[in-house]
Amino acid sequence: MPSRRRVVILGSTGSIGTQAIQVMASHPDRFEVVGLVSGSNEDLLHRQAADLHVERVGLGAQTALDLARLPDADVVLNAIVGAAGLPASIAALEAGKTLALANKESLVAGGAACADATVRGGGRVVPVDSEHAALAQCLRGLEREAVARIVLTASGGPFRTRADLSEVTPEEALAHPTWSMGPKVTVDSATLMNKALEVIEAHHLFGFDFSDIGVVVHPQSIVHGLVDLVDGSTVLQAAPTDMRIPILGALSAPDIVPAGHVPVDLAALRELRFEPVDHERFPALELAYRAGTAGGTYPCALNAANEVAVQAFLERSIPFTAIPEIVETVLDRHEGGEANELDAVLEADERARTLARVLIGEAPAADKTGNR
Template identity: 55%
Template sequence: MSGDRRRVLLLGSTGSIGTQTLDVIAANPRRFEVVGLAAGRNAALLAEQAERFGVRATALGAEAAEALVRDVPADVVVNGITGAAGLGPTLAALETGPVLALANKESLIIGGPLVKALAAPERIVPVDSEHSALAQCLASGTHDEVRRLVLTASGGPFRGRTREQLAAVTPAEALAHPTWDMGLMVTTNSATLVNKGLEVIEASLLFDVPFDRIDVVVHPQSIVHSMVEFTDGATIAQASPPDMRLPISLGLDWPHRVPGVGTPLDWTRAQSWTFEPLDEQAFPAVELAKRVGTEGGTAPAVLNAANEQAVHAFHAGRIGFLDILAVVEDVLGAVPRPTGGLTREAVLEADRAAREEADRRLSATP
């Protein structure tokens, strides 16, 4: 355990990551103290949380969350905001000094060099289960000894289906994830594997590993959360029952572990873990994300924004499941990329232009 009680500023407190973070904090009151809470729209639950944890500093909305980060001193900022709205709070946390426990992968993906330029070593601690697993495995060797990163994917609700079989799937089926309980956007992204593609971009940025040395393998049991292969042939894996409280706890107090936060594996029970190659024909999102990540600049922002608009259109019944990625690719081909260095303004403009272009194409859909 680290020394003093850690002051925690929690963004996205009413979402899945936020509520589980508060569970960890409530179980460890001597270790963590909540000093600020921010939510997107759920003012009623935010008020309940603030009363429960005795928090005076609260905010509603992404801009208010960014102001909260700049105004409230904290040791760690947990960014559990969903989507591109998390970029401002991410930059604010890195500019003001606390450790950033990052569950908002989009801010790193679209912000890329902007975020990395502010991130001193171990200032960003990933909260995604896969990236937390990679961080734990990477402790087994030096950066020069890493041969490749291997991210695991559950395969989502449509594992094993062909591309033809995916054409008629419904929004309700897309939300029936076999392992994780997540919100609409993340769950749908897990069904298309866009989420895994974004995680590949995130892994490359977090750990400075090129895309040709990052693989994805399907692991339906979701017990092995990711692996690192080293140059001597050893592969180190992090395994635990699926429970986000474990990576959340590491994000709160990295590199220290919080006793009792998760349930260990039961080695007295017979069990099998399986690994399958990713069907890139049925699920091309990972390969697309690698191309976008390699291009860099504002391309990841265009990918993320177009995907968000297409996912909402799918759930509104305006397009089919396979059309989600088709819209994304069309928007990537249509939105121009600015030259020169990446700026926050350029990222936000790319986000706006991509959403506008996606909406234009979606409105033309019969």
């Protein structure tokens, strides 16, 4: 039996964090939790710490940064929501850790900075997102020359078949048909911004050009990723709609360990359905291709504007359809720059947030240029 992996969980009180604790509790021979960080939910954090006998616990971004470098830890699971998770991802990679990454915003906002940190510190990124975990499985053992393109599946969210999105309420957007997740990622799934962020995440994880990354809608969320080979064949990965499977995969990588999940019964399912993305109703995806292709700090600006707009939608300050509109305007006005240094990324992030707030009407009009 291999020695137990010592794991720090950043964002332990959220959807991914609590499921990761369940996964590790089911495999006490494989994992030991050595640190816990959350944003504000102190009660749950302290209950988790008591249950798991963890001493190193705390709230907020600074504690996340400190525990990401914990000498005792082998694996840092980053399940913080939003670009707030980026500094801790960089710290973990610089400290040579395995970064089990749920916080896709780290790679969207700071993909180049994370890559540089990996070179400096010798860490590695293992994806937690089900689509990227699927693609990693499909790509295993394949030469790059053998692969034509990679394709992520999207459930299509709750509004896949709804013609008019102008009256969508937060309650409707938060009712996801196939996945149970935190509020921000659930709204992102409804706008397809989640898939947009995942396309950029895939670019950084697997090194494919944006022209070689596709998205297909698959409402059943059974197939999570597809790899088209140059000979005309396609490799698919299918798994039950349960985040505990990719979480365990990321924590155990490269091993695949028994987990008691029953594989998908294709005969019982009878059919797998796929359809193209409706880019007119869901413009977020094209914004990601545009930002990703522009590179530098453009993806960071896209992500920051989206975070502000999603929050404003949840607070009922803007309609659902304004979310991609605000992101697009922020991208139009963004002056890009290099994204290799954390400071440059954070500065671009702040500029984009300020402009998004101005567009929403939350910030003084004097800030309309987006300058601070």
